[in-house]
Amino acid sequence: MTTAEKYVTAAYLVVLAVVLLYVVLYAFRMARLARQVDELAESHGHRDPAHPQAAVPATPRARPARVTRQ
Amino acid sequence: MSLRNNAGPAAALGAFAFLLGGVALAFYWVPDDADQGFSQRIFYIHVPVALTAYACFGWGAWKALRLLWTRDQRYDLESYTAVHMGVIFGVLTLVTGSIWAKISWGVWWSWSEQQLVLFLVLFLFYSAYFMLRYSTDPGPRRASMSAVYALFGVVLIPVSFLAIRLAENFIHPVVFTRDGPQMEGTMFLTFCVCLAGVLALATALYQTELAGKRLDERLRELREALA
Amino acid sequence: MSAYLGDVVVLARKDLLLELRARDTVPAMLLFVVSALVVFRFSLPAEASDLAAVGLLWIAVVFTALLGLTRAFAAEREQRLLDGLVLAPCDRSAIWLAKSASVLAFLVLAEAIALPAFALFFAPVGWETVAAFALADLGIAAVGTLLAAMAAASRARELLLPLLFLPLVIPIVVGGVGASVQADPGRYLAFLGLYDLVFAILAWASFEYVVTE
Numbered sequence: 001m002t003t004a005e006k007y008v009t010a011a012y013l014v015v016l017a018v019v020l021l022y023v024v025l026y027a028f029r030m031a032r033l034a035r036q037v038d039e040l041a042e043s044h045g046h047r048d049p050a051h052p053q054a055a056v057p058a059t060p061r062a063r064p065a066r067v068t069r070q
Numbered sequence: 071m072s073l074r075n076n077a078g079p080a081a082a083l084g085a086f087a088f089l090l091g092g093v094a095l096a097f098y099w100v101p102d103d104a105d106q107g108f109s110q111r112i113f114y115i116h117v118p119v120a121l122t123a124y125a126c127f128g129w130g131a132w133k134a135l136r137l138l139w140t141r142d143q144r145y146d147l148e149s150y151t152a153v154h155m156g157v158i159f160g161v162l163t164l165v166t167g168s169i170w171a172k173i174s175w176g177v178w179w180s181w182s183e184q185q186l187v188l189f190l191v192l193f194l195f196y197s198a199y200f201m202l203r204y205s206t207d208p209g210p211r212r213a214s215m216s217a218v219y220a221l222f223g224v225v226l227i228p229v230s231f232l233a234i235r236l237a238e239n240f241i242h243p244v245v246f247t248r249d250g251p252q253m254e255g256t257m258f259l260t261f262c263v264c265l266a267g268v269l270a271l272a273t274a275l276y277q278t279e280l281a282g283k284r285l286d287e288r289l290r291e292l293r294e295a296l297a
Numbered sequence: 298m299s300a301y302l303g304d305v306v307v308l309a310r311k312d313l314l315l316e317l318r319a320r321d322t323v324p325a326m327l328l329f330v331v332s333a334l335v336v337f338r339f340s341l342p343a344e345a346s347d348l349a350a351v352g353l354l355w356i357a358v359v360f361t362a363l364l365g366l367t368r369a370f371a372a373e374r375e376q377r378l379l380d381g382l383v384l385a386p387c388d389r390s391a392i393w394l395a396k397s398a399s400v401l402a403f404l405v406l407a408e409a410i411a412l413p414a415f416a417l418f419f420a421p422v423g424w425e426t427v428a429a430f431a432l433a434d435l436g437i438a439a440v441g442t443l444l445a446a447m448a449a450a451s452r453a454r455e456l457l458l459p460l461l462f463l464p465l466v467i468p469i470v471v472g473g474v475g476a477s478v479q480a481d482p483g484r485y486l487a488f489l490g491l492y493d494l495v496f497a498i499l500a501w502a503s504f505e506y507v508v509t510e
Contacts, residue, residue: 004109007173011112011166012093015119018162022275029282036289044296138506195464202461205453214506215447219461225499226465229492233468236475236488 078277081270088267095260103257109173114260116166118268119159120185124227126156126272127192131224134217146213147287149220150203151280155272157196163189184234191230195223304387308395313402315372322368326361326407331414333357338418347420351477354415355470358408358430359437359463365403366441367458369396370449379449383508393442393504400445401438408434425486429476432489433469436496440465443500446507468492 001009096114103110130152137145167186168178181187199219206212316322337353373379382392408430416422441462448458469492476485 002108004107004173007169008109008112011169012115014165014169015115015162018158019271019275022158026278026282029286033282033285033289036293040289040293040296138503191464191467198457198460198464201453201457202447202451205451205457207452211450211509214509215450218443218503218506219447221503222465222496222499225495226468229468229495232488232491233471236485237471 078274078281081273081277085267085270085274088263088270090267092260092264092267095263100256100260101254106174109170112166112170112173114264115268116163116170117261118265119166120163120189121265122268122272123156123159123163123189123192125269126152126159126276127196127220127223127227129276130156130220134220137213137217138221141210143210143213146216147283148280149217151276151283153196153199153220153223154279155276157193157200158275159268159272160189160193160196164193182238184231184238187234188227188231191234192223192227195226199223301388301391304391305395305398308382308387308392309398312396312399316399316403322365323403323406325368326365326403327410329364330357330361330407330411333360334411334414334418348478350415350419351426352474354411354419355473355477358404358411358433359466359470361407361411362400362404362437362441363459363462365400365407366445366462367448367455369400369442369445374449379508389505389508390501392508393446393501396446397438397442397500400442401434404434404438423477425482426477428486429473429482429489432486432493433473435493436469436489437466439493439497439500443504443507446504450507465496 092114096111100111100114102108130149133145133149133152136142137149164186167183167189171180171183171186172178179186199216202219203212203216206215334354334357337350337357341349341353370379373382383389412422412427412430444461444465445458448454448461451457469489472485472489472492476482476489479485
């Protein structure tokens with residue numbers, strides 16, 4: 001690989017890396033949202049049969065809409 | 071409505087296909103540039119990313135205008151998300167442009183590179199937009215202030231561009247141009263494919279981020295209501 | 298129309314009277330700009346040309362303006378006056394126009410000291426520089442007043458204003474320094490005029506949204 005090739009590849013990889021970083025940060029946000037939803041459900045005595053314990057970092061299945069119905 | 075719901079996945083799919091094709095074309099199909107050789111291939115990512123950043127800022131300003139016009143608060147989040155995406159693509163423009171400067175002139179930063187300087191100014195400007203949002207309490211007042219600031223941004227783009235052009239004369243009398251020869255057909259096609267890919271990527275990210283921000287907001291409202 | 302102008306005059310007179318009685322902004326600006334010039338004198342190596350000093354003069358004036366702008370809405374904020382002003386039966390843009398006029402007056406006063414001081418300490422000042430400052434003041438006052446109103450509504454206040462203001466003032470510095478150091482100041486002055494026009498209209502039209510909910 002010549003120097004120019006390395007730099008050009010690096011430029012494309014930077015774009016890819018930023019997109020991947022975004023995905024990682026988004027995964028963290030999703031985990032946080034799911035945790036908050038669980039806390040909310042728990043603090044209002046909501047027991048979801050699909051989630052016997054909120055120990056599993058919950059999936060996005062636990063939607064806020066579920067809680068509003070209470 | 072179904073189109074609206076599927077816009078995110080469709081854009082993501084489009085981004086994947088176009089970017090994969092675009093990168094393949096840029097690396098294996100397009101001939102070397104007569105002037106700059108292999109290194110010119112960075113053009114196919116740098117310029118589409120820069121144009122997409124402008125598009126995001128413009129979209130944010132459009133939503134800001136809609137907010138001020140209709141006072142409909144949902145535009146606030148849309149405008150914010152668009153500016154957010156614009157900043158991400160702006161940073162990418164700075165990084166890829168810096169790499170291009172390194173290949174072409176051996177330095178990581180060149181003040182004679184007008185596009186880069188403009189993006190630096192815009193980066194500072196829109197970083198202040200985030201500061202403004204973070205240090206103001208949520209509500210209609212913050213929404214309209216952010217909207218006004220976002221509108222100032224799109225006006226600042228051409229004004230700054232003009233200013234940077236003028237500054238060239240006394241900061242850096244030497245002018246580099248990248249115009250060179252006219253773009254060939256193959257080059258133009260590759261460029262278009264890459265541009266479509268990056269725009270689709272921005273749309274997908276915008277939809278995702280917007281969904282995330284909305285979810286965040288709804289959850290916060292819910293917690294306040296139930297607390 | 299005359300009612301609108303009447304409102305502007307009343308509001309601007311209020312600011313000027315307040316300043317005349319309390320004297321808490323203009324003396325600080327004057328002292329700041331002279332101190333800044335003295336500091337710059339010691340930050341320039343002996344071989345540096347007068348052109349570099351001209352650039353620093355512009356920086357000194359921009360920061361002096363910033364100093365004045367952070368105080369622009371201080372009285373309104375401390376006395377909770379802004380809500381009352383917004384409720385007053387006048388066009389909101391009149392508030393902006395009046396405040397810009399008083400900021401402009403303070404800035405012109407500061408420059409009336411800064412330019413002679415610069416001529417005394419560094420190099421003579423040409424008519425182009427004076428014209429550039431006159432045009433730049435309009436832009437700084439127009440944009441700065443709007444941003445100061447935004448910053449006053451935020452929690453960070455004084456901290457936020459420079460962050461909002463400096464990126465927007467870059468074109469003014471380019472136009473001003475260009476007009477001061479280039480052989481053909483015409484297009485730089487024209488650029489400053491264009492900046493003033495564009496941003497004054499924008500600020501005038503959008504101020505209402507900054508002060509109301």
